[in-house]
Amino acid sequence: MLEHYMKQGSSYASHIDGLVWMIFLMVGFWFLFAEGMFFWLLWRYRKKPGEKAAYFDEHAEHKIKYNWVEIPHRLILVCDVALIVGAISVWTEVKISMPQTDETVRITAQQWAWTFQHAGPDGELDTMDDITTVDELHVQLGKTYKFELASKDVIHSFSVPLFRLKQDAIPGRVITGWFKPTLAGEFDVQCTEICGIGHGIMPAKLHVDTPEEYAAWLANPSHYLAYHY
Amino acid sequence: MVSVRSTLVALALALTAASGCTELPASGVARGQVLYTNCEQCHGKSGEGSTLVQAPPIAGLPAWYIEAQFLHFQTGLRGAHPDDVEGLKMRPMSRTVKDPADVKVVAEYVASLPAVKTEATMGGDATKGQAAFATCAACHGADGQGNPDLKAPKIAGQADWYVVRQLTKFKGGVRAYDPADTAGATMKGIAGTIPDEAAMRDLAAYIHTL
Numbered sequence: 001m002l003e004h005y006m007k008q009g010s011s012y013a014s015h016i017d018g019l020v021w022m023i024f025l026m027v028g029f030w031f032l033f034a035e036g037m038f039f040w041l042l043w044r045y046r047k048k049p050g051e052k053a054a055y056f057d058e059h060a061e062h063k064i065k066y067n068w069v070e071i072p073h074r075l076i077l078v079c080d081v082a083l084i085v086g087a088i089s090v091w092t093e094v095k096i097s098m099p100q101t102d103e104t105v106r107i108t109a110q111q112w113a114w115t116f117q118h119a120g121p122d123g124e125l126d127t128m129d130d131i132t133t134v135d136e137l138h139v140q141l142g143k144t145y146k147f148e149l150a151s152k153d154v155i156h157s158f159s160v161p162l163f164r165l166k167q168d169a170i171p172g173r174v175i176t177g178w179f180k181p182t183l184a185g186e187f188d189v190q191c192t193e194i195c196g197i198g199h200g201i202m203p204a205k206l207h208v209d210t211p212e213e214y215a216a217w218l219a220n221p222s223h224y225l226a227y228h229y
Numbered sequence: 230m231v232s233v234r235s236t237l238v239a240l241a242l243a244l245t246a247a248s249g250c251t252e253l254p255a256s257g258v259a260r261g262q263v264l265y266t267n268c269e270q271c272h273g274k275s276g277e278g279s280t281l282v283q284a285p286p287i288a289g290l291p292a293w294y295i296e297a298q299f300l301h302f303q304t305g306l307r308g309a310h311p312d313d314v315e316g317l318k319m320r321p322m323s324r325t326v327k328d329p330a331d332v333k334v335v336a337e338y339v340a341s342l343p344a345v346k347t348e349a350t351m352g353g354d355a356t357k358g359q360a361a362f363a364t365c366a367a368c369h370g371a372d373g374q375g376n377p378d379l380k381a382p383k384i385a386g387q388a389d390w391y392v393v394r395q396l397t398k399f400k401g402g403v404r405a406y407d408p409a410d411t412a413g414a415t416m417k418g419i420a421g422t423i424p425d426e427a428a429m430r431d432l433a434a435y436i437h438t439l
């Protein structure tokens with residue numbers, strides 16, 4: 001369903017979506033249940049000939065009223081525990097753990113552009129064959145990437161909807177994370193932290209390349225936005 | 230369905246009218262003036278520039294040069310180098326004016342503004358700068374008014390901090406990094422012959438007095 005609106009393009013995208021679904025279903029169930037109950041009670045104890053509308057049934061047992069509150073309350077606590085367990089496990093996978101990675105890419109945010117330092121043919125950063133591009137990130141399908149995210153000026157946020165990845169870039173810090181692309185194509189990167197007048201117009205393109213496409217890009221980085229360092 | 234939509238459209242139009250949004254003239258410098266409101270934030274109401282955002286004074290620069298540079302920012306010939314901090318700020322802004330005809334009128338409007346003299350900030354020696362300026366005069370003219378035939382812009386009176394920054398960028402290949410930028414390449418070659426930043430400051434100090 002969510003995938004219908006935004007394709008899942010990373011190894012953990014479906015886990016994030018699963019969590020969103022879980023929250024939606026649980027909250028949705030209790031919302032409908034509580035509203036249904038509410039309207040049913042309003043209707044059930046409405047004013048009738050010879051009977052006054054009443055806030056509560058004076059003759060009902062205290063125990064019954066107690067159960068109407070206490071049982072759903074406990075069930076909601078069970079839902080909470082399930083949510084917390086789900087959320088922490090996905091958070092740990094996406095944000096805390098660092099799997100074995102194949103390559104590192106350095107991402108720098110600034111007003112109002114993204115700079116990507118790719119490792120180049122040798123797969124090592126900070127060597128002569130690094131390829132630095134502006135507003136254009138190239139990664140290979142199925143490889144696991146570590147990223148090092150920094151900002152030159154203010155707080156920005158690196159968001160790749162396809163990956164279900166969003167990470168703030170904080171000036172003065174290098175924040176690491178990872179992703180593994182699972183869908184080839186051209187996708188959007190956007191800034192999701194208000195960063196000045198150009199915030200809305202600092203998009204970048206993410207290219208998830210097949211090995212052949214990636215090799216072709218490596219062999220021909222003479223695109224005007226590409227620089228050899 | 231259709232009636233709901235047309236009602237919404239009518240409502241939106243009424244709201245826009247009520248909000249007092251400026252109407253955009255169809256063409257001419259008047260249109261350029263309205264378009265220029267997008268630039269004021271950085272280049273200032275009278276094109277005086279801003280040291281805060283490092284946006285240069287542009288009032289009174291020749292229209293052909295403003296237009297050419299604007300299009301360079303748009304196409305990536307300028308301001309797309311990863312180390313060009315200020316250029317990367319101007320780059321997205323150049324994309325807010327999409328129609329080439331609009332770029333022309335906004336350039337004409339900026340060119341029509343009287344040049345604004347800024348404060349000297351770099352502390353260069355104008356006398357030394359004057360001697361070194363002999364090289365520059367060949368293209369930019371003895372009075373720094375520029376020469377459209379050589380694609381050399383007016384630089385007379387330009388803010389000294391901006392001149393030093395641009396000379397540094399030309400020299401380091403942060404501006405004119407693309408061989409397709411032929412005018413830039415000319416200037417890059419010249420900037421490469423300026424020995425150091427002190428010499429750039431002296432030149433800037435002299436250019437500022439013109």
Ligand SMILES: [Cu+2]
Nearest residue numbers: 156157191195
């Ligand atoms: Cu940003």
